[in-house]
Amino acid sequence: MISILSNVYAGVIALAGEAAEQSSSGWFGDLWNKLRDDFINNFIAKDRYQYLLKGLGVTFEVTFFAALLGILLGIIVALIRSSHDKLADELRPGFFKVLLAVFNALSNLYLTVVRGTPVVVQLMIAYFIIFATSNNKVLVAILAFGINSGAYVAEIIRSGIMSIDIGQFEAGRSLGFGYIRTMIYIIIPQAIKNVLPALANEFIVLIKETSVSGYVGLQDLTKGGDIIRSRTYSAFMPLIAVAAIYLVIVIFFSKLVTLLERRLRNSDR
């Protein structure tokens, strides 16, 4: 923030100097000209806007598929963890109970490791160690961010499942629905509705987290802006542009979620 301000300040000083020399146009006009030249130099010249456009495409691609993977993983892990708690009494000792206990332990390990380490480190481990032989940066990023997001989604969904009154579960079972169908028709729809704001927040975080993709050389939106900066030696335009694009995406997405929430709230009137 400070560097941006000082940048603007430096720009303004320089402009003021130029303005003094060129008496033909006013001070404001010079600032305008300077910004316009800056803009043209950073984005239009040599089609540099392509870096941002392509980067934005990559950011979308990684975020979208990582979110899908995260939801899938999250629901599976949440179901394993809450089933392990809920079915402890009902299940008789046997193969299935042991299997569930094993999966539960694996889920706990997954949550601990993923939530206990920074996403940048996970991304680098994925790219430089686990998939060292792969050159598909997008795919590796999708896997790394998806696996990371899945851990947070799992806990969000599990808290949603736990927040549903036990009576809902009993009502479903007493009609004759099995455990899984009670979950699908009765518990999960209510749970998702309750955690929608938290889920939306997780995806807003995810969009922004993908900005560390540059660490493995993936040219996402942030990296695109970075490349422009390294070509033009001007920080102001590319960074502000990148920030503004993220901001617009997040605002648009938040609006979308608000609309969805309003629709789902029909039953609360």
Next chain:
Amino acid sequence: MIAEKGDVIISVKDLKKYYNGEAIKALDGITTDIKKGEVVVVIGPSGSGKSTFLRSLNLLERPTSGTITFNGTDITSKETDINKLRQKMGMVFQHFNLFPHLTIMKNMTLGPIKLRGMSKVEAEKRAKLLLGRVGLQDRADAYPSQLSGGQKQRIAIVRALAMEPDVMLFDEPTSALDPEMVGEVLEVMKQLAKSGMTMVCVTHEMGFAREVGTRVIFMDCGKIIEENTPEQIFTNPQNERLVSFLKKVL
């Protein structure tokens, strides 16, 4: 097997439910038969195990030992598909437990469509008939949160009836209601009893027990203390615990 009136529909033998090893005996050896067309009312002080008993009948509580036979099938057996049997045992809860994310119509048709494979049209036709029976046909598209407590409980009853059960279990169906709404729910239950439905009802409504019940079971400390016709229970109680209980509630 189609049970005739008077045939035993649920048979309970030496049912026990212990918590913490044997520290807490919620049910301590219950044995009774419930016959087709009976309206069995279970009364007793709180903590006597009457709700646990009722919830054991469809295995919402898993008994520690003992057997429950429903329509000739031992439901406590490992091989029994409890989900199949629960379809034939309707249950009504103290707190209604309607599905808040579904409309009344969907609450009532979810089971018939998904579990009994009924078509949507057929399920909705039947649901409308049932809603008419409880005077709520105009609320089909409402959500549960838009209904009063009494209306919710009437919907909960017809939701269970939509599965066309052989027996209806009521777990204190009027205890969570405002006093002025108790009557409308009891009226529905009375109609149901008149139609010949087999009912097991845990309740504090002694008036209902006396008027509608064909048999009253008095429980205390996880045991059946006394079991008789309402007439005998209320006018000629034998056990002293029943006498003192009735003194408090009547």
